[in-house]
Amino acid sequence: xxxxxxxxxxxxxxxxxxxxxxxxxxxxxxxxxxxxxxxxxxxxxxxxxxxxxxxxxxxxxxxxxxxxxxxxxxxxxxxxxxxxxxxxxxxxxxxxxxxxxxxxxxxxxx
Amino acid sequence: xxxxxxxxxxxxxxxxxxxxxxxxxxxxxxxxxxxxxxxxxxxxxxxxxxxxxxxxxxxxxxxxxxxxxxxxxxxxxxxxxxxxxxxxxxxxxxxxxxxxxxxxxxxxxxxxxxxxxxxx
Numbered sequence: 001x002x003x004x005x006x007x008x009x010x011x012x013x014x015x016x017x018x019x020x021x022x023x024x025x026x027x028x029x030x031x032x033x034x035x036x037x038x039x040x041x042x043x044x045x046x047x048x049x050x051x052x053x054x055x056x057x058x059x060x061x062x063x064x065x066x067x068x069x070x071x072x073x074x075x076x077x078x079x080x081x082x083x084x085x086x087x088x089x090x091x092x093x094x095x096x097x098x099x100x101x102x103x104x105x106x107x108x109x110x
Numbered sequence: 111x112x113x114x115x116x117x118x119x120x121x122x123x124x125x126x127x128x129x130x131x132x133x134x135x136x137x138x139x140x141x142x143x144x145x146x147x148x149x150x151x152x153x154x155x156x157x158x159x160x161x162x163x164x165x166x167x168x169x170x171x172x173x174x175x176x177x178x179x180x181x182x183x184x185x186x187x188x189x190x191x192x193x194x195x196x197x198x199x200x201x202x203x204x205x206x207x208x209x210x211x212x213x214x215x216x217x218x219x220x221x222x223x224x225x226x227x228x229x230x
Contacts (some may be wrong), residue, residue: 002154032214032215033211033214033215033216035214035215035216035217037155037217039155044205044220044221044222044223045147045155045205045217045220046220047216047217047218050210050211050216050218051216056218086154088154088155090155090157090215090217091215092213092214092215096172097169098157098160098169098170098171099145099147099157099160099214099215100157100215101154101155101156101157102154103154104154104155
């Protein structure tokens with residue numbers, strides 16, 4: 001059972017917009033930044049969004065992040081086949097004194 | 111170019127010990143916090159441990175507290191994870207991750223991972 005709650009799966013067709021939610025509490029998302037990671041099969045995770053809604057250089061602007069209270073969302077617009085991957089949210093948890101991850105969402109491009 | 115290269119993984123019996131290393135290059139290692147994150151086969155990511163740039167502040171996940179020890183040698187640009195009293199549930203790919211924030215979860219670079227298998 002992960003501290004941050006994500007839907008286990010999401011799907012969309014090419015060109016569509018999909019969103020992935022991440023629900024936490026006041027001790028993590030509610031009081032700290034949220035980070036999103038993309039993990040392609042057989043590879044290490046890659047930073048996708050930092051500080052709630054910032055994109056590292058090289059990440060397409062099709063990816064966007066938002067946060068409200070103790071929840072966050074990752075939106076992917078103009079879905080492409082190469083976006084098929086696992087997506088994880090993460091945040092520091094003040095009560096646990098550590099980073100907590102969501103359980104991950106497997107995105108399928110139909 | 112930033113590179114993180116883990117080593118030291120392998121097969122170990124329950125109750126045994128293993129030491130992972132992470133060799134860092136391409137950035138000023140002594141200026142950044144570092145972390146270990148693991149992923150059990152077919153499962154999600156789990157944060158394991160954090161160490162500050164100087165090594166003076168350390169945190170552990172409850173699941174490894176008292177069994178694992180994180181350390182670093184800034185003169186060798188290296189991060190370590192000493193794992194004792196290993197259990198089957200510690201079987202995972204262990205990643206070292208460079209922290210770009212302060213107690214944040216902002217991991218801008220990851221190693222390729224080292225597989226640790228705990229089995230008799």
